[in-house]
Amino acid sequence: MKDISAQRPGKEAFRADILRHLTYTLGKDAGHASDYDWRMALSFAIRDRIVGPWFASTRRTWAENRKRVYYLSMEFLIGRILEDAAINLGLRDLAAEVLADLGQDFATLAGEEPDAALGNGGLGRLAACYMESMATVGCPSYGYGIRYEHGLFRQRFEGGQQVETAEDWLKTRNPWEFERPESAYTIGFKGEVAEKDGRALWTPDETVIASAYDTPVVGWQGRWANTLRLWSAKPTQAFDLERFNRGDYAAAAEPETLARTISRVLYPEDTTYQGKELRLKQEFFLTSAAIQDILRRYLETHTDLTALPTHVAIQMNDTHPALAGPELIRLLTDAHGIGFEEAFDIAQACLGYTNHTLLPEALERWSTWLVGNILPRHMQIIERIDSLHRRRFPNRPHYVGIVKHHEVRMGELAFISAHRVNGVSALHTELVKERLFPELNKLHPGRIVNETNGVTPRRWLRMANPALSGLITETIGEGWEDHLDRLTGLEPHVEDKGFRDAFAGAKRANKVATANWIARTTGISVSPDALFDVQVKRLHEYKRQLLNILQTVAQWHFIRENPNLPHVPRVKIFGGKAAPGYVVAKEIIHLINDVAAVINNDPRTGDLLKVVYPANYNVSMAEHLIPAADLSEQISTAGKEASGTGNMKLSLNGALTIGTLDGANVEIREKVGAENFFLFGLTADEVEERRKDVEHARHAILANQPLQDVLQMIAEGRFSPGQRDRYHGIVDRMWHHDYFLVASDFGAYHAEQGEVDRSYREADDWTRKAALNTARMGFFSSDRAIRGYMEDIWGVDSAL
Ligand code: CBF
Structure with a gap:
């Protein structure tokens, strides 16, 4: 098959293709074309370039x-599809250049695609x-x-x-x-x-x-x-x-x-x-x-x-x-x-x-x-x-x-x-x-x-994270996109302070962009200096968004009680949909939003803690959030998450994981190193064992004062003042039907979050750990x- 660079069109030819589609496929005069028209014309011009390799591949399959x-x-x-296809064809920068000459912005058009x-x-x-x-x-x-x-x-x-x-x-x-x-x-x-x-x-x-x-x-x-x-x-x-x-x-x-x-x-x-x-x-x-x-x-x-x-x-x-x-x-x-x-x-x-x-x-x-x-x-x-x-x-x-x-x-x-x-x-x-x-x-x-x-590094690193991708290419050269194991080439550079600063700079740039995006979409202002703590995935009891929000409340309470301690500022970011018929999952969403409303308006905690939950999490939102994450929440009840793939995307983009020994977390931890991963919680076998105690939840709650306080606040309607009994169901289930062992893992999770704070304070060491995550994630390419x-x-x- 021919070399891609030989097939890449020149600037003039590509411009002509876009204008031809605008005129003859869309029937629009450039002076009157909308973003939609330009996006379509660009997409057709890119699609034209896919057809050649597509036919060639099909013909070879038949012939051989x-x-x-x-x-x-x-x-x-x-x-x-637009940007992903453009990147795979090596047309992304050319398209942006041609469009700029035509008075259009590539990112705006790409962002218009459903x-x-x-x-x-x-x-x-x-x-x-x-x-x-x-x-x-x-x-x-x-x-x-x-x-x-x-x-x-x-x-x-x-x-x-x-x-x-x-x-x-x-x-x-x-x-x-x-x-x-x-x-x-x-x-x-x-x-x-x-x-x-x-x-x-x-x-x-x-x-x-x-x-x-x-x-x-x-x-x-x-x-x-x-x-x-x-x-x-x-x-x-x-x-x-x-x-x-x-x-x-x-x-x-x-x-x-x-x-x-x-x-x-x-x-x-x-x-x-x-x-x-x-x-x-x-x-x-x-x-x-x-x-x-x-x-x-x-x-x-x-x-x-x-x-x-x-x-x-x-x-x-x-x-x-x-x-x-x-x-x-x-x-x-x-x-x-x-x-x-x-x-x-x-x-x-x-x-x-x-x-x-x-x-x-x-x-x-x-x-x-x-x-x-x-x-x-x-x-x-x-x-x-x-x-x-x-x-x-x-x-x-x-x-x-x-x-x-x-x-x-x-x-x-x-x-x-x-x-x-x-x-x-x-x-x-x-x-x-x-x-x-x-x-x-x-x-x-x-x-x-x-x-x-595995996950494709083209979309989940090269496209979603241009800042980090650029640094990787500068450091180890081209070719890592389809040989992801080459990321190990970053390891020697991790010891170089200049590289770590550049790595931290890329993360910071992504966080600034995400903070702006959060302000635009939710109206909540967050500081890019805070630790961005991300849990994005479907809402399900086994994924334990509930554990996360309960611990968030505990942390909020702790900051209020100890205003003079040097707390690490955090932004808790949630994203995900609940199946429409899944009542309990929808209740958890409601609770997260109610908690967010109280915490985000609390002057006593201010920028030390924010909770954001942008609606309608989807692939494009993931592409925004993942490159900006410092911490990846992979906290399912052990034995329940078959693998996870969000865990891979986040770690690849230099987020540290806080997680249980579940699904692919186990292999991620092995690869990135136990010292670069925050582990907590019961193992799959311990979960089975724990369930044999029919009163496991009650025992766990009684043994943990912060959790008792949190449940008490929720039960009293602290986060639902207009309807104080709104979360009685959740609290009751916590005490009596805690199948996913939120209570049993709460103490270990809460303590490990303290470790996260301590590590984050050591900014340079945190960056070293984050960079090692990226360097060691090559195994998780979907090509492998x-x-x-x-x-x-x-x-x-x-x-x-
Ligand atoms: O294997 C892909 C993913 O599939 C699920 O989402 C699923 O729908 N069963 C699992 O829940 C994930 O663990 C898994 O990564």
Whole structure:
């Protein structure tokens, strides 16, 4: 593939491209163009430059008959594309220069792009990082997802409470996608299964069309590009003109409305599931469209379906696409006449399953009645998979199957259908073996492997943090963006005071920018000299934002009681959304905002403590906040966070972590060094042990005076004077149902926060620790993770 610099356009050519798009694609005269028009023209000019590498990659894959990876995910939390693509193509600075000449500002235009929020949190953002890394390392692949009309809801606060409104990223044109009306498949639901010529014949009652939209994903330096193919649901039946003419307008539009419902909204849940029938239909819609598309592409150049696994690897991102096994088997048997066992073996050799959570409520289970009703043929196949598997392992007293107590267990289905199952951090993988699938692990030793998560350094360092990126390049030269392990080259410089000052300078510049941004978005003024303490992630009890806010109250109380001590000023920054139906999480948001209102207006604590919670946390907000963080809060109950990826982004950007031994925190601490990490709290085993004491919470509270004081203040309505009993539920749960062990870890957390303050006072030493975090985080590149999947699971070579 050609060198990117050879493909980079000259200034004049790029300017001409932008103006041509403005005139002929947008139909706008430069004198009257809005920011939107300029952004579109710029995006199209950049997209033009992706098409070359995209075509070249596709042609090579065909010509060399390469194995392809298909990444099936209900979520792709992409964020904005413009700047990321411009950086990968080496066009960022050129674009800014050309635009400046045209009287436009690159950052303003890039900031105008809506976030593509087709995901809830970690799992969806991981899928987006992996797409970018697959393109960077030259792994021929397709991502398959749903083109939701409405991505993750918008959050605002009213009286401190979360209010959700619909998100509409497609309200204006999406310049990155190409509609593919020719790539459309019929997806069936319900109906009857009969037998014809010895084969099952499923006649669905309802059908919709899955129609493809392709977004090219370009890797670092444009060396390779893959496709993210998102499916949109369209009606199979044409508009009912007869009904319309009779004046029955609503009924005439009914088929369209019904079909479109399937790709209308992303489910705002990442740990539980809801709206069962629609959710199951969405999962099948994605999976069936993907599998049909995979087979169609394969059969264009092959005839022997038994060789499918040599050419096709299919990754199920969590259990959501776990119907991939049954759907592939259905097509192999019913449409292509392959015997059941052989079809199962082919499917299994193609499939991999990534588990992302141990939370029992997140492991999908569908009632057999529902599956049988919506997907009658698949229900038969699932039962046959179950009995085939049982037959292959007779005499197992504790046999764990797929169908149990009238439920289809999607975790077991995914496990049994796949040749590899992976966890997403070393600890999580061990817990998957020991706690989640102990029986299946015994039956299939070696099937469970670990692939610790990673994040793309292009977006999360190079793009989000130009100040630090510039310093890194100045210090160790270019090339670290796709060889992140080269960051270790910074280590010798960490001992150089000049380097540390420059490192601290970059952090300070980011904090100043963030302080300005906070003032603009929340009206709260914060000092960039304070310690920026950041907890940004979905709101969930296991992530323990509650622990953070309770400790914040304790600290506030302590400052008030000890006004003459030399306190370290802190800004507590929260960001995150709660699933709309998750009442407890929403209560915690309310409490954080109520506490913030009191603390931020307290003249006795002033700049010593501020709490900010900007609404509507999303990928773009993360890109603002992460480079400015001094401290990263990774404080989940041990054994609950599968991995975390925010922890990686923050540490990579030179934040020190305060955290438990949970998820990837364990590996981060190993890599950055225990002395550069603030550890506290119970381990996963100690958590289990602690829960055996039914009164663990009461005992912990009684043993900790600051916590008692905090709970007392909250119970008395100190933060909710207009409604004193507002948080009685929270306080009561703390005493009696503290499943996530907030009380048990409070003392250790509070003490460790004291350590954080002490360390922060030693400014230069803090910078040394922060710089060592950055220098030692190379392992957590998503390129490393993807290479692991290619080798251990997919059996795919890099095309580069
Ligand atoms: O593996 C990616 C992430 O997935 C989750 O967000 C999920 O949705 N299950 C986990 O909670 C994270 O720990 C994990 O990093």
